[in-house]
Amino acid sequence: MAHRHDQSGSRPEPASGSPFEIPDPYGQTEGSASASGVAAPLLAGGALALAGVVVQQEDALRYPGVVLLVLVGAILMLVASVQCGMWARQYAVAPTDIQQWWPDPNLTRKAAILRDQKFHAHRHRVWAVRVTLTFNLGVLLLWIALAVAVAPKSDVHEPAWRWGAATLAALGVLAEAAWIALVARGPVVPGQCLGWASRWLYGKPVTPPPAGPGSDVS
Incomplete structure (x- = not known):
């Protein structure tokens, strides 16, 4: 179903006017792909x-086992994201495609088409969410692996710079975790906790224009 944003900045409200299930956000298909x-x-x-570098040069790292474990976890999540994207793509269909496949359907066929489109839209949304989840977790694990990998051993040169790099990577871990939590929560009402972060991520709430004469969008 179609959606519109209200003035509070909360999740969009449903709006009528289209017989098809409309993705929310509109670019969900392209984003997951x-x-x-x-x-x-x-x-x-x-x-x-x-x-591969960790396996070959484990003596150069402070915690090679931890780095390797986290990297394998990151690879698993990223490969899972690719697989989820493959499944999501199978259910991605545009109304123009349906109109080309069924140019002049009768009433019975039209009802069946709408049911099929809603089913495909729902399945695509499920797999697109899984793409986002696995991809974000993979990136988070990559930041963790990088933070642990650059941590210096006791006998390295310029350990302060290495610790500085590890600190920056750790900040990347925190930023990625906060980003995941904020995206999972969605827009919040301005004035609430994290309202400033929501406005930075989603922008200011947009008031939809008034419906014109003859418009069927409420």
Whole structure:
């Protein structure tokens, strides 16, 4: 179903006017495809290469076992994101595609088409959420692995710089965890806890324009 944003900045309210199930957000299909088809494979490949370095040069790391364990977890999450994206893509269908497949359906066929489209939209939404979850967890684990990997051993040169790099990576872990929590929560009403962060992430609440004459959107 269609959605619209209210003035409070909370989740969109349903709006009538379209017989199809409309994705929320509108770019959900493209976003999940980009994460699972481009970003996740690249990050998984980088994590796999780093895991190979850890296996070959474990003496250079302070905690090689921990780094390897977290990297394997990151690779698993990123590969799972790719697989979830494959399943999500199978259920991604646009109304224009349906109109091309069924250019002149009768009433019975039209009702069946709408049921099928709603089913596909629901399944796509489920798999798209799984893409987001696995991708975000994979990135979080990558930050953790990087923070542990750059932690210096007692006999290294310039340990202060290494600890500085580890601190920056740890800040990346905290930022990624906060980002995941904020996205999972969604927009909040301004003035509540994390209201400023929600406004930074989602922007100011947008008041929809008034419906024009003859509009069926309430």
